[in-house]
Amino acid sequence: xxxxxxxxxxxxxxxxxxxxxxxCLVPIRGVPMLQIWLDICRRYGIDEVxxxxxxxxxxxxxxxxxxxxxxxxxxxxxxxxxxxxxxxxANREWIAEDECFWVFYGxxxxxxxLAEMMSFHRTSAKLATLGLYRVSNPQSCGIATVAERGVxxxxxxxxxxxxxxxxxxxxxxxxxxxxxxxxxxCPADIGFHLLPKLVGRMAGYTISGYVAxxxxxxxxxxxxxxxxxxxxxxxxxxxxxxxxxxxxxxNFEKKSS
Numbered sequence: 001x002x003x004x005x006x007x008x009x010x011x012x013x014x015x016x017x018x019x020x021x022x023x024c025l026v027p028i029r030g031v032p033m034l035q036i037w038l039d040i041c042r043r044y045g046i047d048e049v050x051x052x053x054x055x056x057x058x059x060x061x062x063x064x065x066x067x068x069x070x071x072x073x074x075x076x077x078x079x080x081x082x083x084x085x086x087x088x089x090a091n092r093e094w095i096a097e098d099e100c101f102w103v104f105y106g107x108x109x110x111x112x113x114l115a116e117m118m119s120f121h122r123t124s125a126k127l128a129t130l131g132l133y134r135v136s137n138p139q140s141c142g143i144a145t146v147a148e149r150g151v152x153x154x155x156x157x158x159x160x161x162x163x164x165x166x167x168x169x170x171x172x173x174x175x176x177x178x179x180x181x182x183x184x185x186c187p188a189d190i191g192f193h194l195l196p197k198l199v200g201r202m203a204g205y206t207i208s209g210y211v212a213x214x215x216x217x218x219x220x221x222x223x224x225x226x227x228x229x230x231x232x233x234x235x236x237x238x239x240x241x242x243x244x245x246x247x248x249x250x251n252f253e254k255k256s257s
Contacts, residue, residue: 001046002095003102005037006084008054013216022056024106025063028214028223034060035067037104042070044114046102050094052087053077083187085194092179103190105170109223111209112171121173124150124203128178130195131171132204133211141167142191150203157191166204168195169211 007024017026024034034051041049049071053060057077064073074094082090088103095101100121102114112131121129130152135141143162145154154163168191181197182188195202210228214220 007106085188108170138162
């Protein structure tokens, strides 16, 4: 199983943290967000991920050289930001043969049960499944309206007058057919440019676990206090033995003993 971890944003709402550090490496209780996501992937059988890079790309590369990754990591650096949907389209060949793939927003912290969400997706037989959660600020989120059997019958990004409070969590399962709906212009955004085209053809899975978008300083500070870290088994290795594979420069592989 493959997944995208979208991490190329400039992280302007997290300044001054992101003046020298990429958004995907800001730590939660001492553990970088990217490491948390790689551990989540390991737990749920996702064995290969693509991480898109832009801001402070070299810092991410250095991090992956020094730190252990429990899954194979492929890096995709964007000289100009393509947008969340544009990144998917640009990596079409990487996932073209797969039945489905995951999309994770790298600034989302969650304890969602991905196995349960995948089971729901396969039962729904839709082109995509969005992980949804209830929010208190729907005007600042992508809001879905869900009909019977979980079918999403409307989706509006940052609505002025929200129809509800079920928001897109930044967790998504998609099939390759979704890529045909991404507009060619860049940047192309998942919330603004892709999901409205999937109305009626995607399902909504309501996440029962913890979900937090840590994209601004206030939310980031709150996550340090309320993230149920005991739900994950993250064990950073103080002496990682990873090497950079120069023959495949967008991959990091564990050194054989």
